[in-house]
Amino acid sequence: MGGAFINLRFMKAPPIQHASGIVRGDGHHVLMDRGAWDRVESELWKHSRFGVIRASVLETLGISQTTTYRQCQPGGRWRHLLPGVVMLARSLPTTRQRIEAALTFAKHQAVVTGFQAARLYGLRTGPDPQFVHLLIPHESRVLSSGFTVLERTRFFPVAMYRDGVPLAPPPRAVLDGVRRIRDLDAVRALLIEAVQSGQTDVDQLRGELDTGTKRGTALPRRVLGEIDLGVRSVAEADALEIWHRAGLPTPHRNVVIVDENGNYVGMPDTWCDEVGLAWELDSSEFHYSKDAYARTLERNSRYAAVGISVVQTLPSRLRKKPDAVVAELRAAYAAAQARTRPPVCIRKAGST
Structure with a gap:
C-alpha cells in the first residue's frame, strides 16, 4: 500500500492528551473535530482493503502507533481485528x-x-x-x-x-x-x-x-x-447403509429402467436388478405437493404395469426405525425372488 504522507501539521491546537487526537512527530496529541477525522479517514480508506489496513501502513501515513492504539480502545473510531491489523470502523467486520x-x-x-x-x-x-x-x-x-x-x-x-x-x-x-x-x-x-x-x-x-x-x-x-455407488444425498447414504445391513445384493443407484421395448419405466433411488426390486425414498416434503404426488402415483403405476416390486420409505425412518426398514427390505426381496422376474433392464449408457 503506497501513497503520500498525510500531513497533519495544518491542525493547530495546543498539545493535549485526548483519545480522539492525532499524535504529532513531537509526541503531542492534536484534538480534531469530527469533520477533520472524517477527512483523515477518507484518505486512509484509500490505502486500505475494504477498510482493513496494517498498523505499520498507518504509521507511514502519519498515524502514530499511540494514536492507532487509542482509536482501537472503547470510545475510539476503529477496531483492532488481528495483531497489527486494524479496521477503520467500530462496526463488526463483514465476512469480506x-x-x-x-x-x-x-x-x-x-x-x-x-x-x-x-x-x-x-x-x-x-x-x-x-x-x-x-x-x-x-x-x-x-x-x-x-x-x-x-x-x-x-x-x-x-x-x-x-x-x-x-x-x-x-x-x-x-x-x-x-x-x-x-x-x-x-x-x-x-x-x-x-x-x-x-x-x-x-x-x-x-x-x-x-x-x-x-x-x-x-x-x-x-x-x-x-x-x-451413485449416492446423491445424505438420505441416500443412509439408505445404502441400511441396504448393506439387510444383506442384499450390491444395488444400482439412480439408473434408468426400461421395459422390453425400450420404453422408460422409472429411475429408482435404489435398484436390485437380480429380482427387479425398486426402493424409493419418498420424502413427504418433496413428494406430496399436488404435482409431486401425482408424479409419484404415475411412477408407481408404471412399476406395477411391468411387474416391478417397489418399497417406499420415508427418509426419517432410516434413522428412527432402521431395524423395521431392514425387515421390510428383506421381506420385499424374498417376495420378489419368489415370483418371475419382470422383463425390464437397465438402460445402457449412451442409448436413447
Missing part, C-alpha cells in the same frame, strides 16, 4: 473484512481454503465458517491468531480468484474443510454438493487425498466410495 484481515495478517503469499472458500465458490452445505482458514507456504513462521487459522503446507496450490480473493482450488478447499471435522453427515453433504455442482469430481478429490496430508481423510474416502 475478516478475509482481508486474515490475508493482511498472513503477510506472505496465502490462499483462503476450507469452508470459507467453499462458500465463496457458491457451495452452501457443510458447517458455517467459524474462522478464516488460510494456506501459507511451509517456510512461513506466522502463527494462527484470533479468527484466523494458518496452515503451513508443502503442497501450496495455485490460487484461483473469486471477487479478488485468492482461493485454493475447489478439491483442495472442500477437503481442507471436511478433514477437520468428524460429522459424517456434514462431510457427505459438502462433498456430494461439490461433485453435483460441477466444481470438482471424484477423481480430482481422490487425487487430492492421495497427494496431500493423510490426516483426517478416513471420512472423505468413505464418502467418495458412496458417491462412486
Whole structure:
C-alpha cells in the first residue's frame, strides 16, 4: 500500500492528551473535530482493503502507533481485528473484512481454503465458517491468531480468484474443510454438493487425498466410495447403509429402467436388478405437493404395469426405525425372488 504522507501539521491546537487526537512527530496529541477525522479517514480508506489496513501502513501515513492504539480502545473510531491489523470502523467486520484481515495478517503469499472458500465458490452445505482458514507456504513462521487459522503446507496450490480473493482450488478447499471435522453427515453433504455442482469430481478429490496430508481423510474416502455407488444425498447414504445391513445384493443407484421395448419405466433411488426390486425414498416434503404426488402415483403405476416390486420409505425412518426398514427390505426381496422376474433392464449408457 503506497501513497503520500498525510500531513497533519495544518491542525493547530495546543498539545493535549485526548483519545480522539492525532499524535504529532513531537509526541503531542492534536484534538480534531469530527469533520477533520472524517477527512483523515477518507484518505486512509484509500490505502486500505475494504477498510482493513496494517498498523505499520498507518504509521507511514502519519498515524502514530499511540494514536492507532487509542482509536482501537472503547470510545475510539476503529477496531483492532488481528495483531497489527486494524479496521477503520467500530462496526463488526463483514465476512469480506475478516478475509482481508486474515490475508493482511498472513503477510506472505496465502490462499483462503476450507469452508470459507467453499462458500465463496457458491457451495452452501457443510458447517458455517467459524474462522478464516488460510494456506501459507511451509517456510512461513506466522502463527494462527484470533479468527484466523494458518496452515503451513508443502503442497501450496495455485490460487484461483473469486471477487479478488485468492482461493485454493475447489478439491483442495472442500477437503481442507471436511478433514477437520468428524460429522459424517456434514462431510457427505459438502462433498456430494461439490461433485453435483460441477466444481470438482471424484477423481480430482481422490487425487487430492492421495497427494496431500493423510490426516483426517478416513471420512472423505468413505464418502467418495458412496458417491462412486451413485449416492446423491445424505438420505441416500443412509439408505445404502441400511441396504448393506439387510444383506442384499450390491444395488444400482439412480439408473434408468426400461421395459422390453425400450420404453422408460422409472429411475429408482435404489435398484436390485437380480429380482427387479425398486426402493424409493419418498420424502413427504418433496413428494406430496399436488404435482409431486401425482408424479409419484404415475411412477408407481408404471412399476406395477411391468411387474416391478417397489418399497417406499420415508427418509426419517432410516434413522428412527432402521431395524423395521431392514425387515421390510428383506421381506420385499424374498417376495420378489419368489415370483418371475419382470422383463425390464437397465438402460445402457449412451442409448436413447
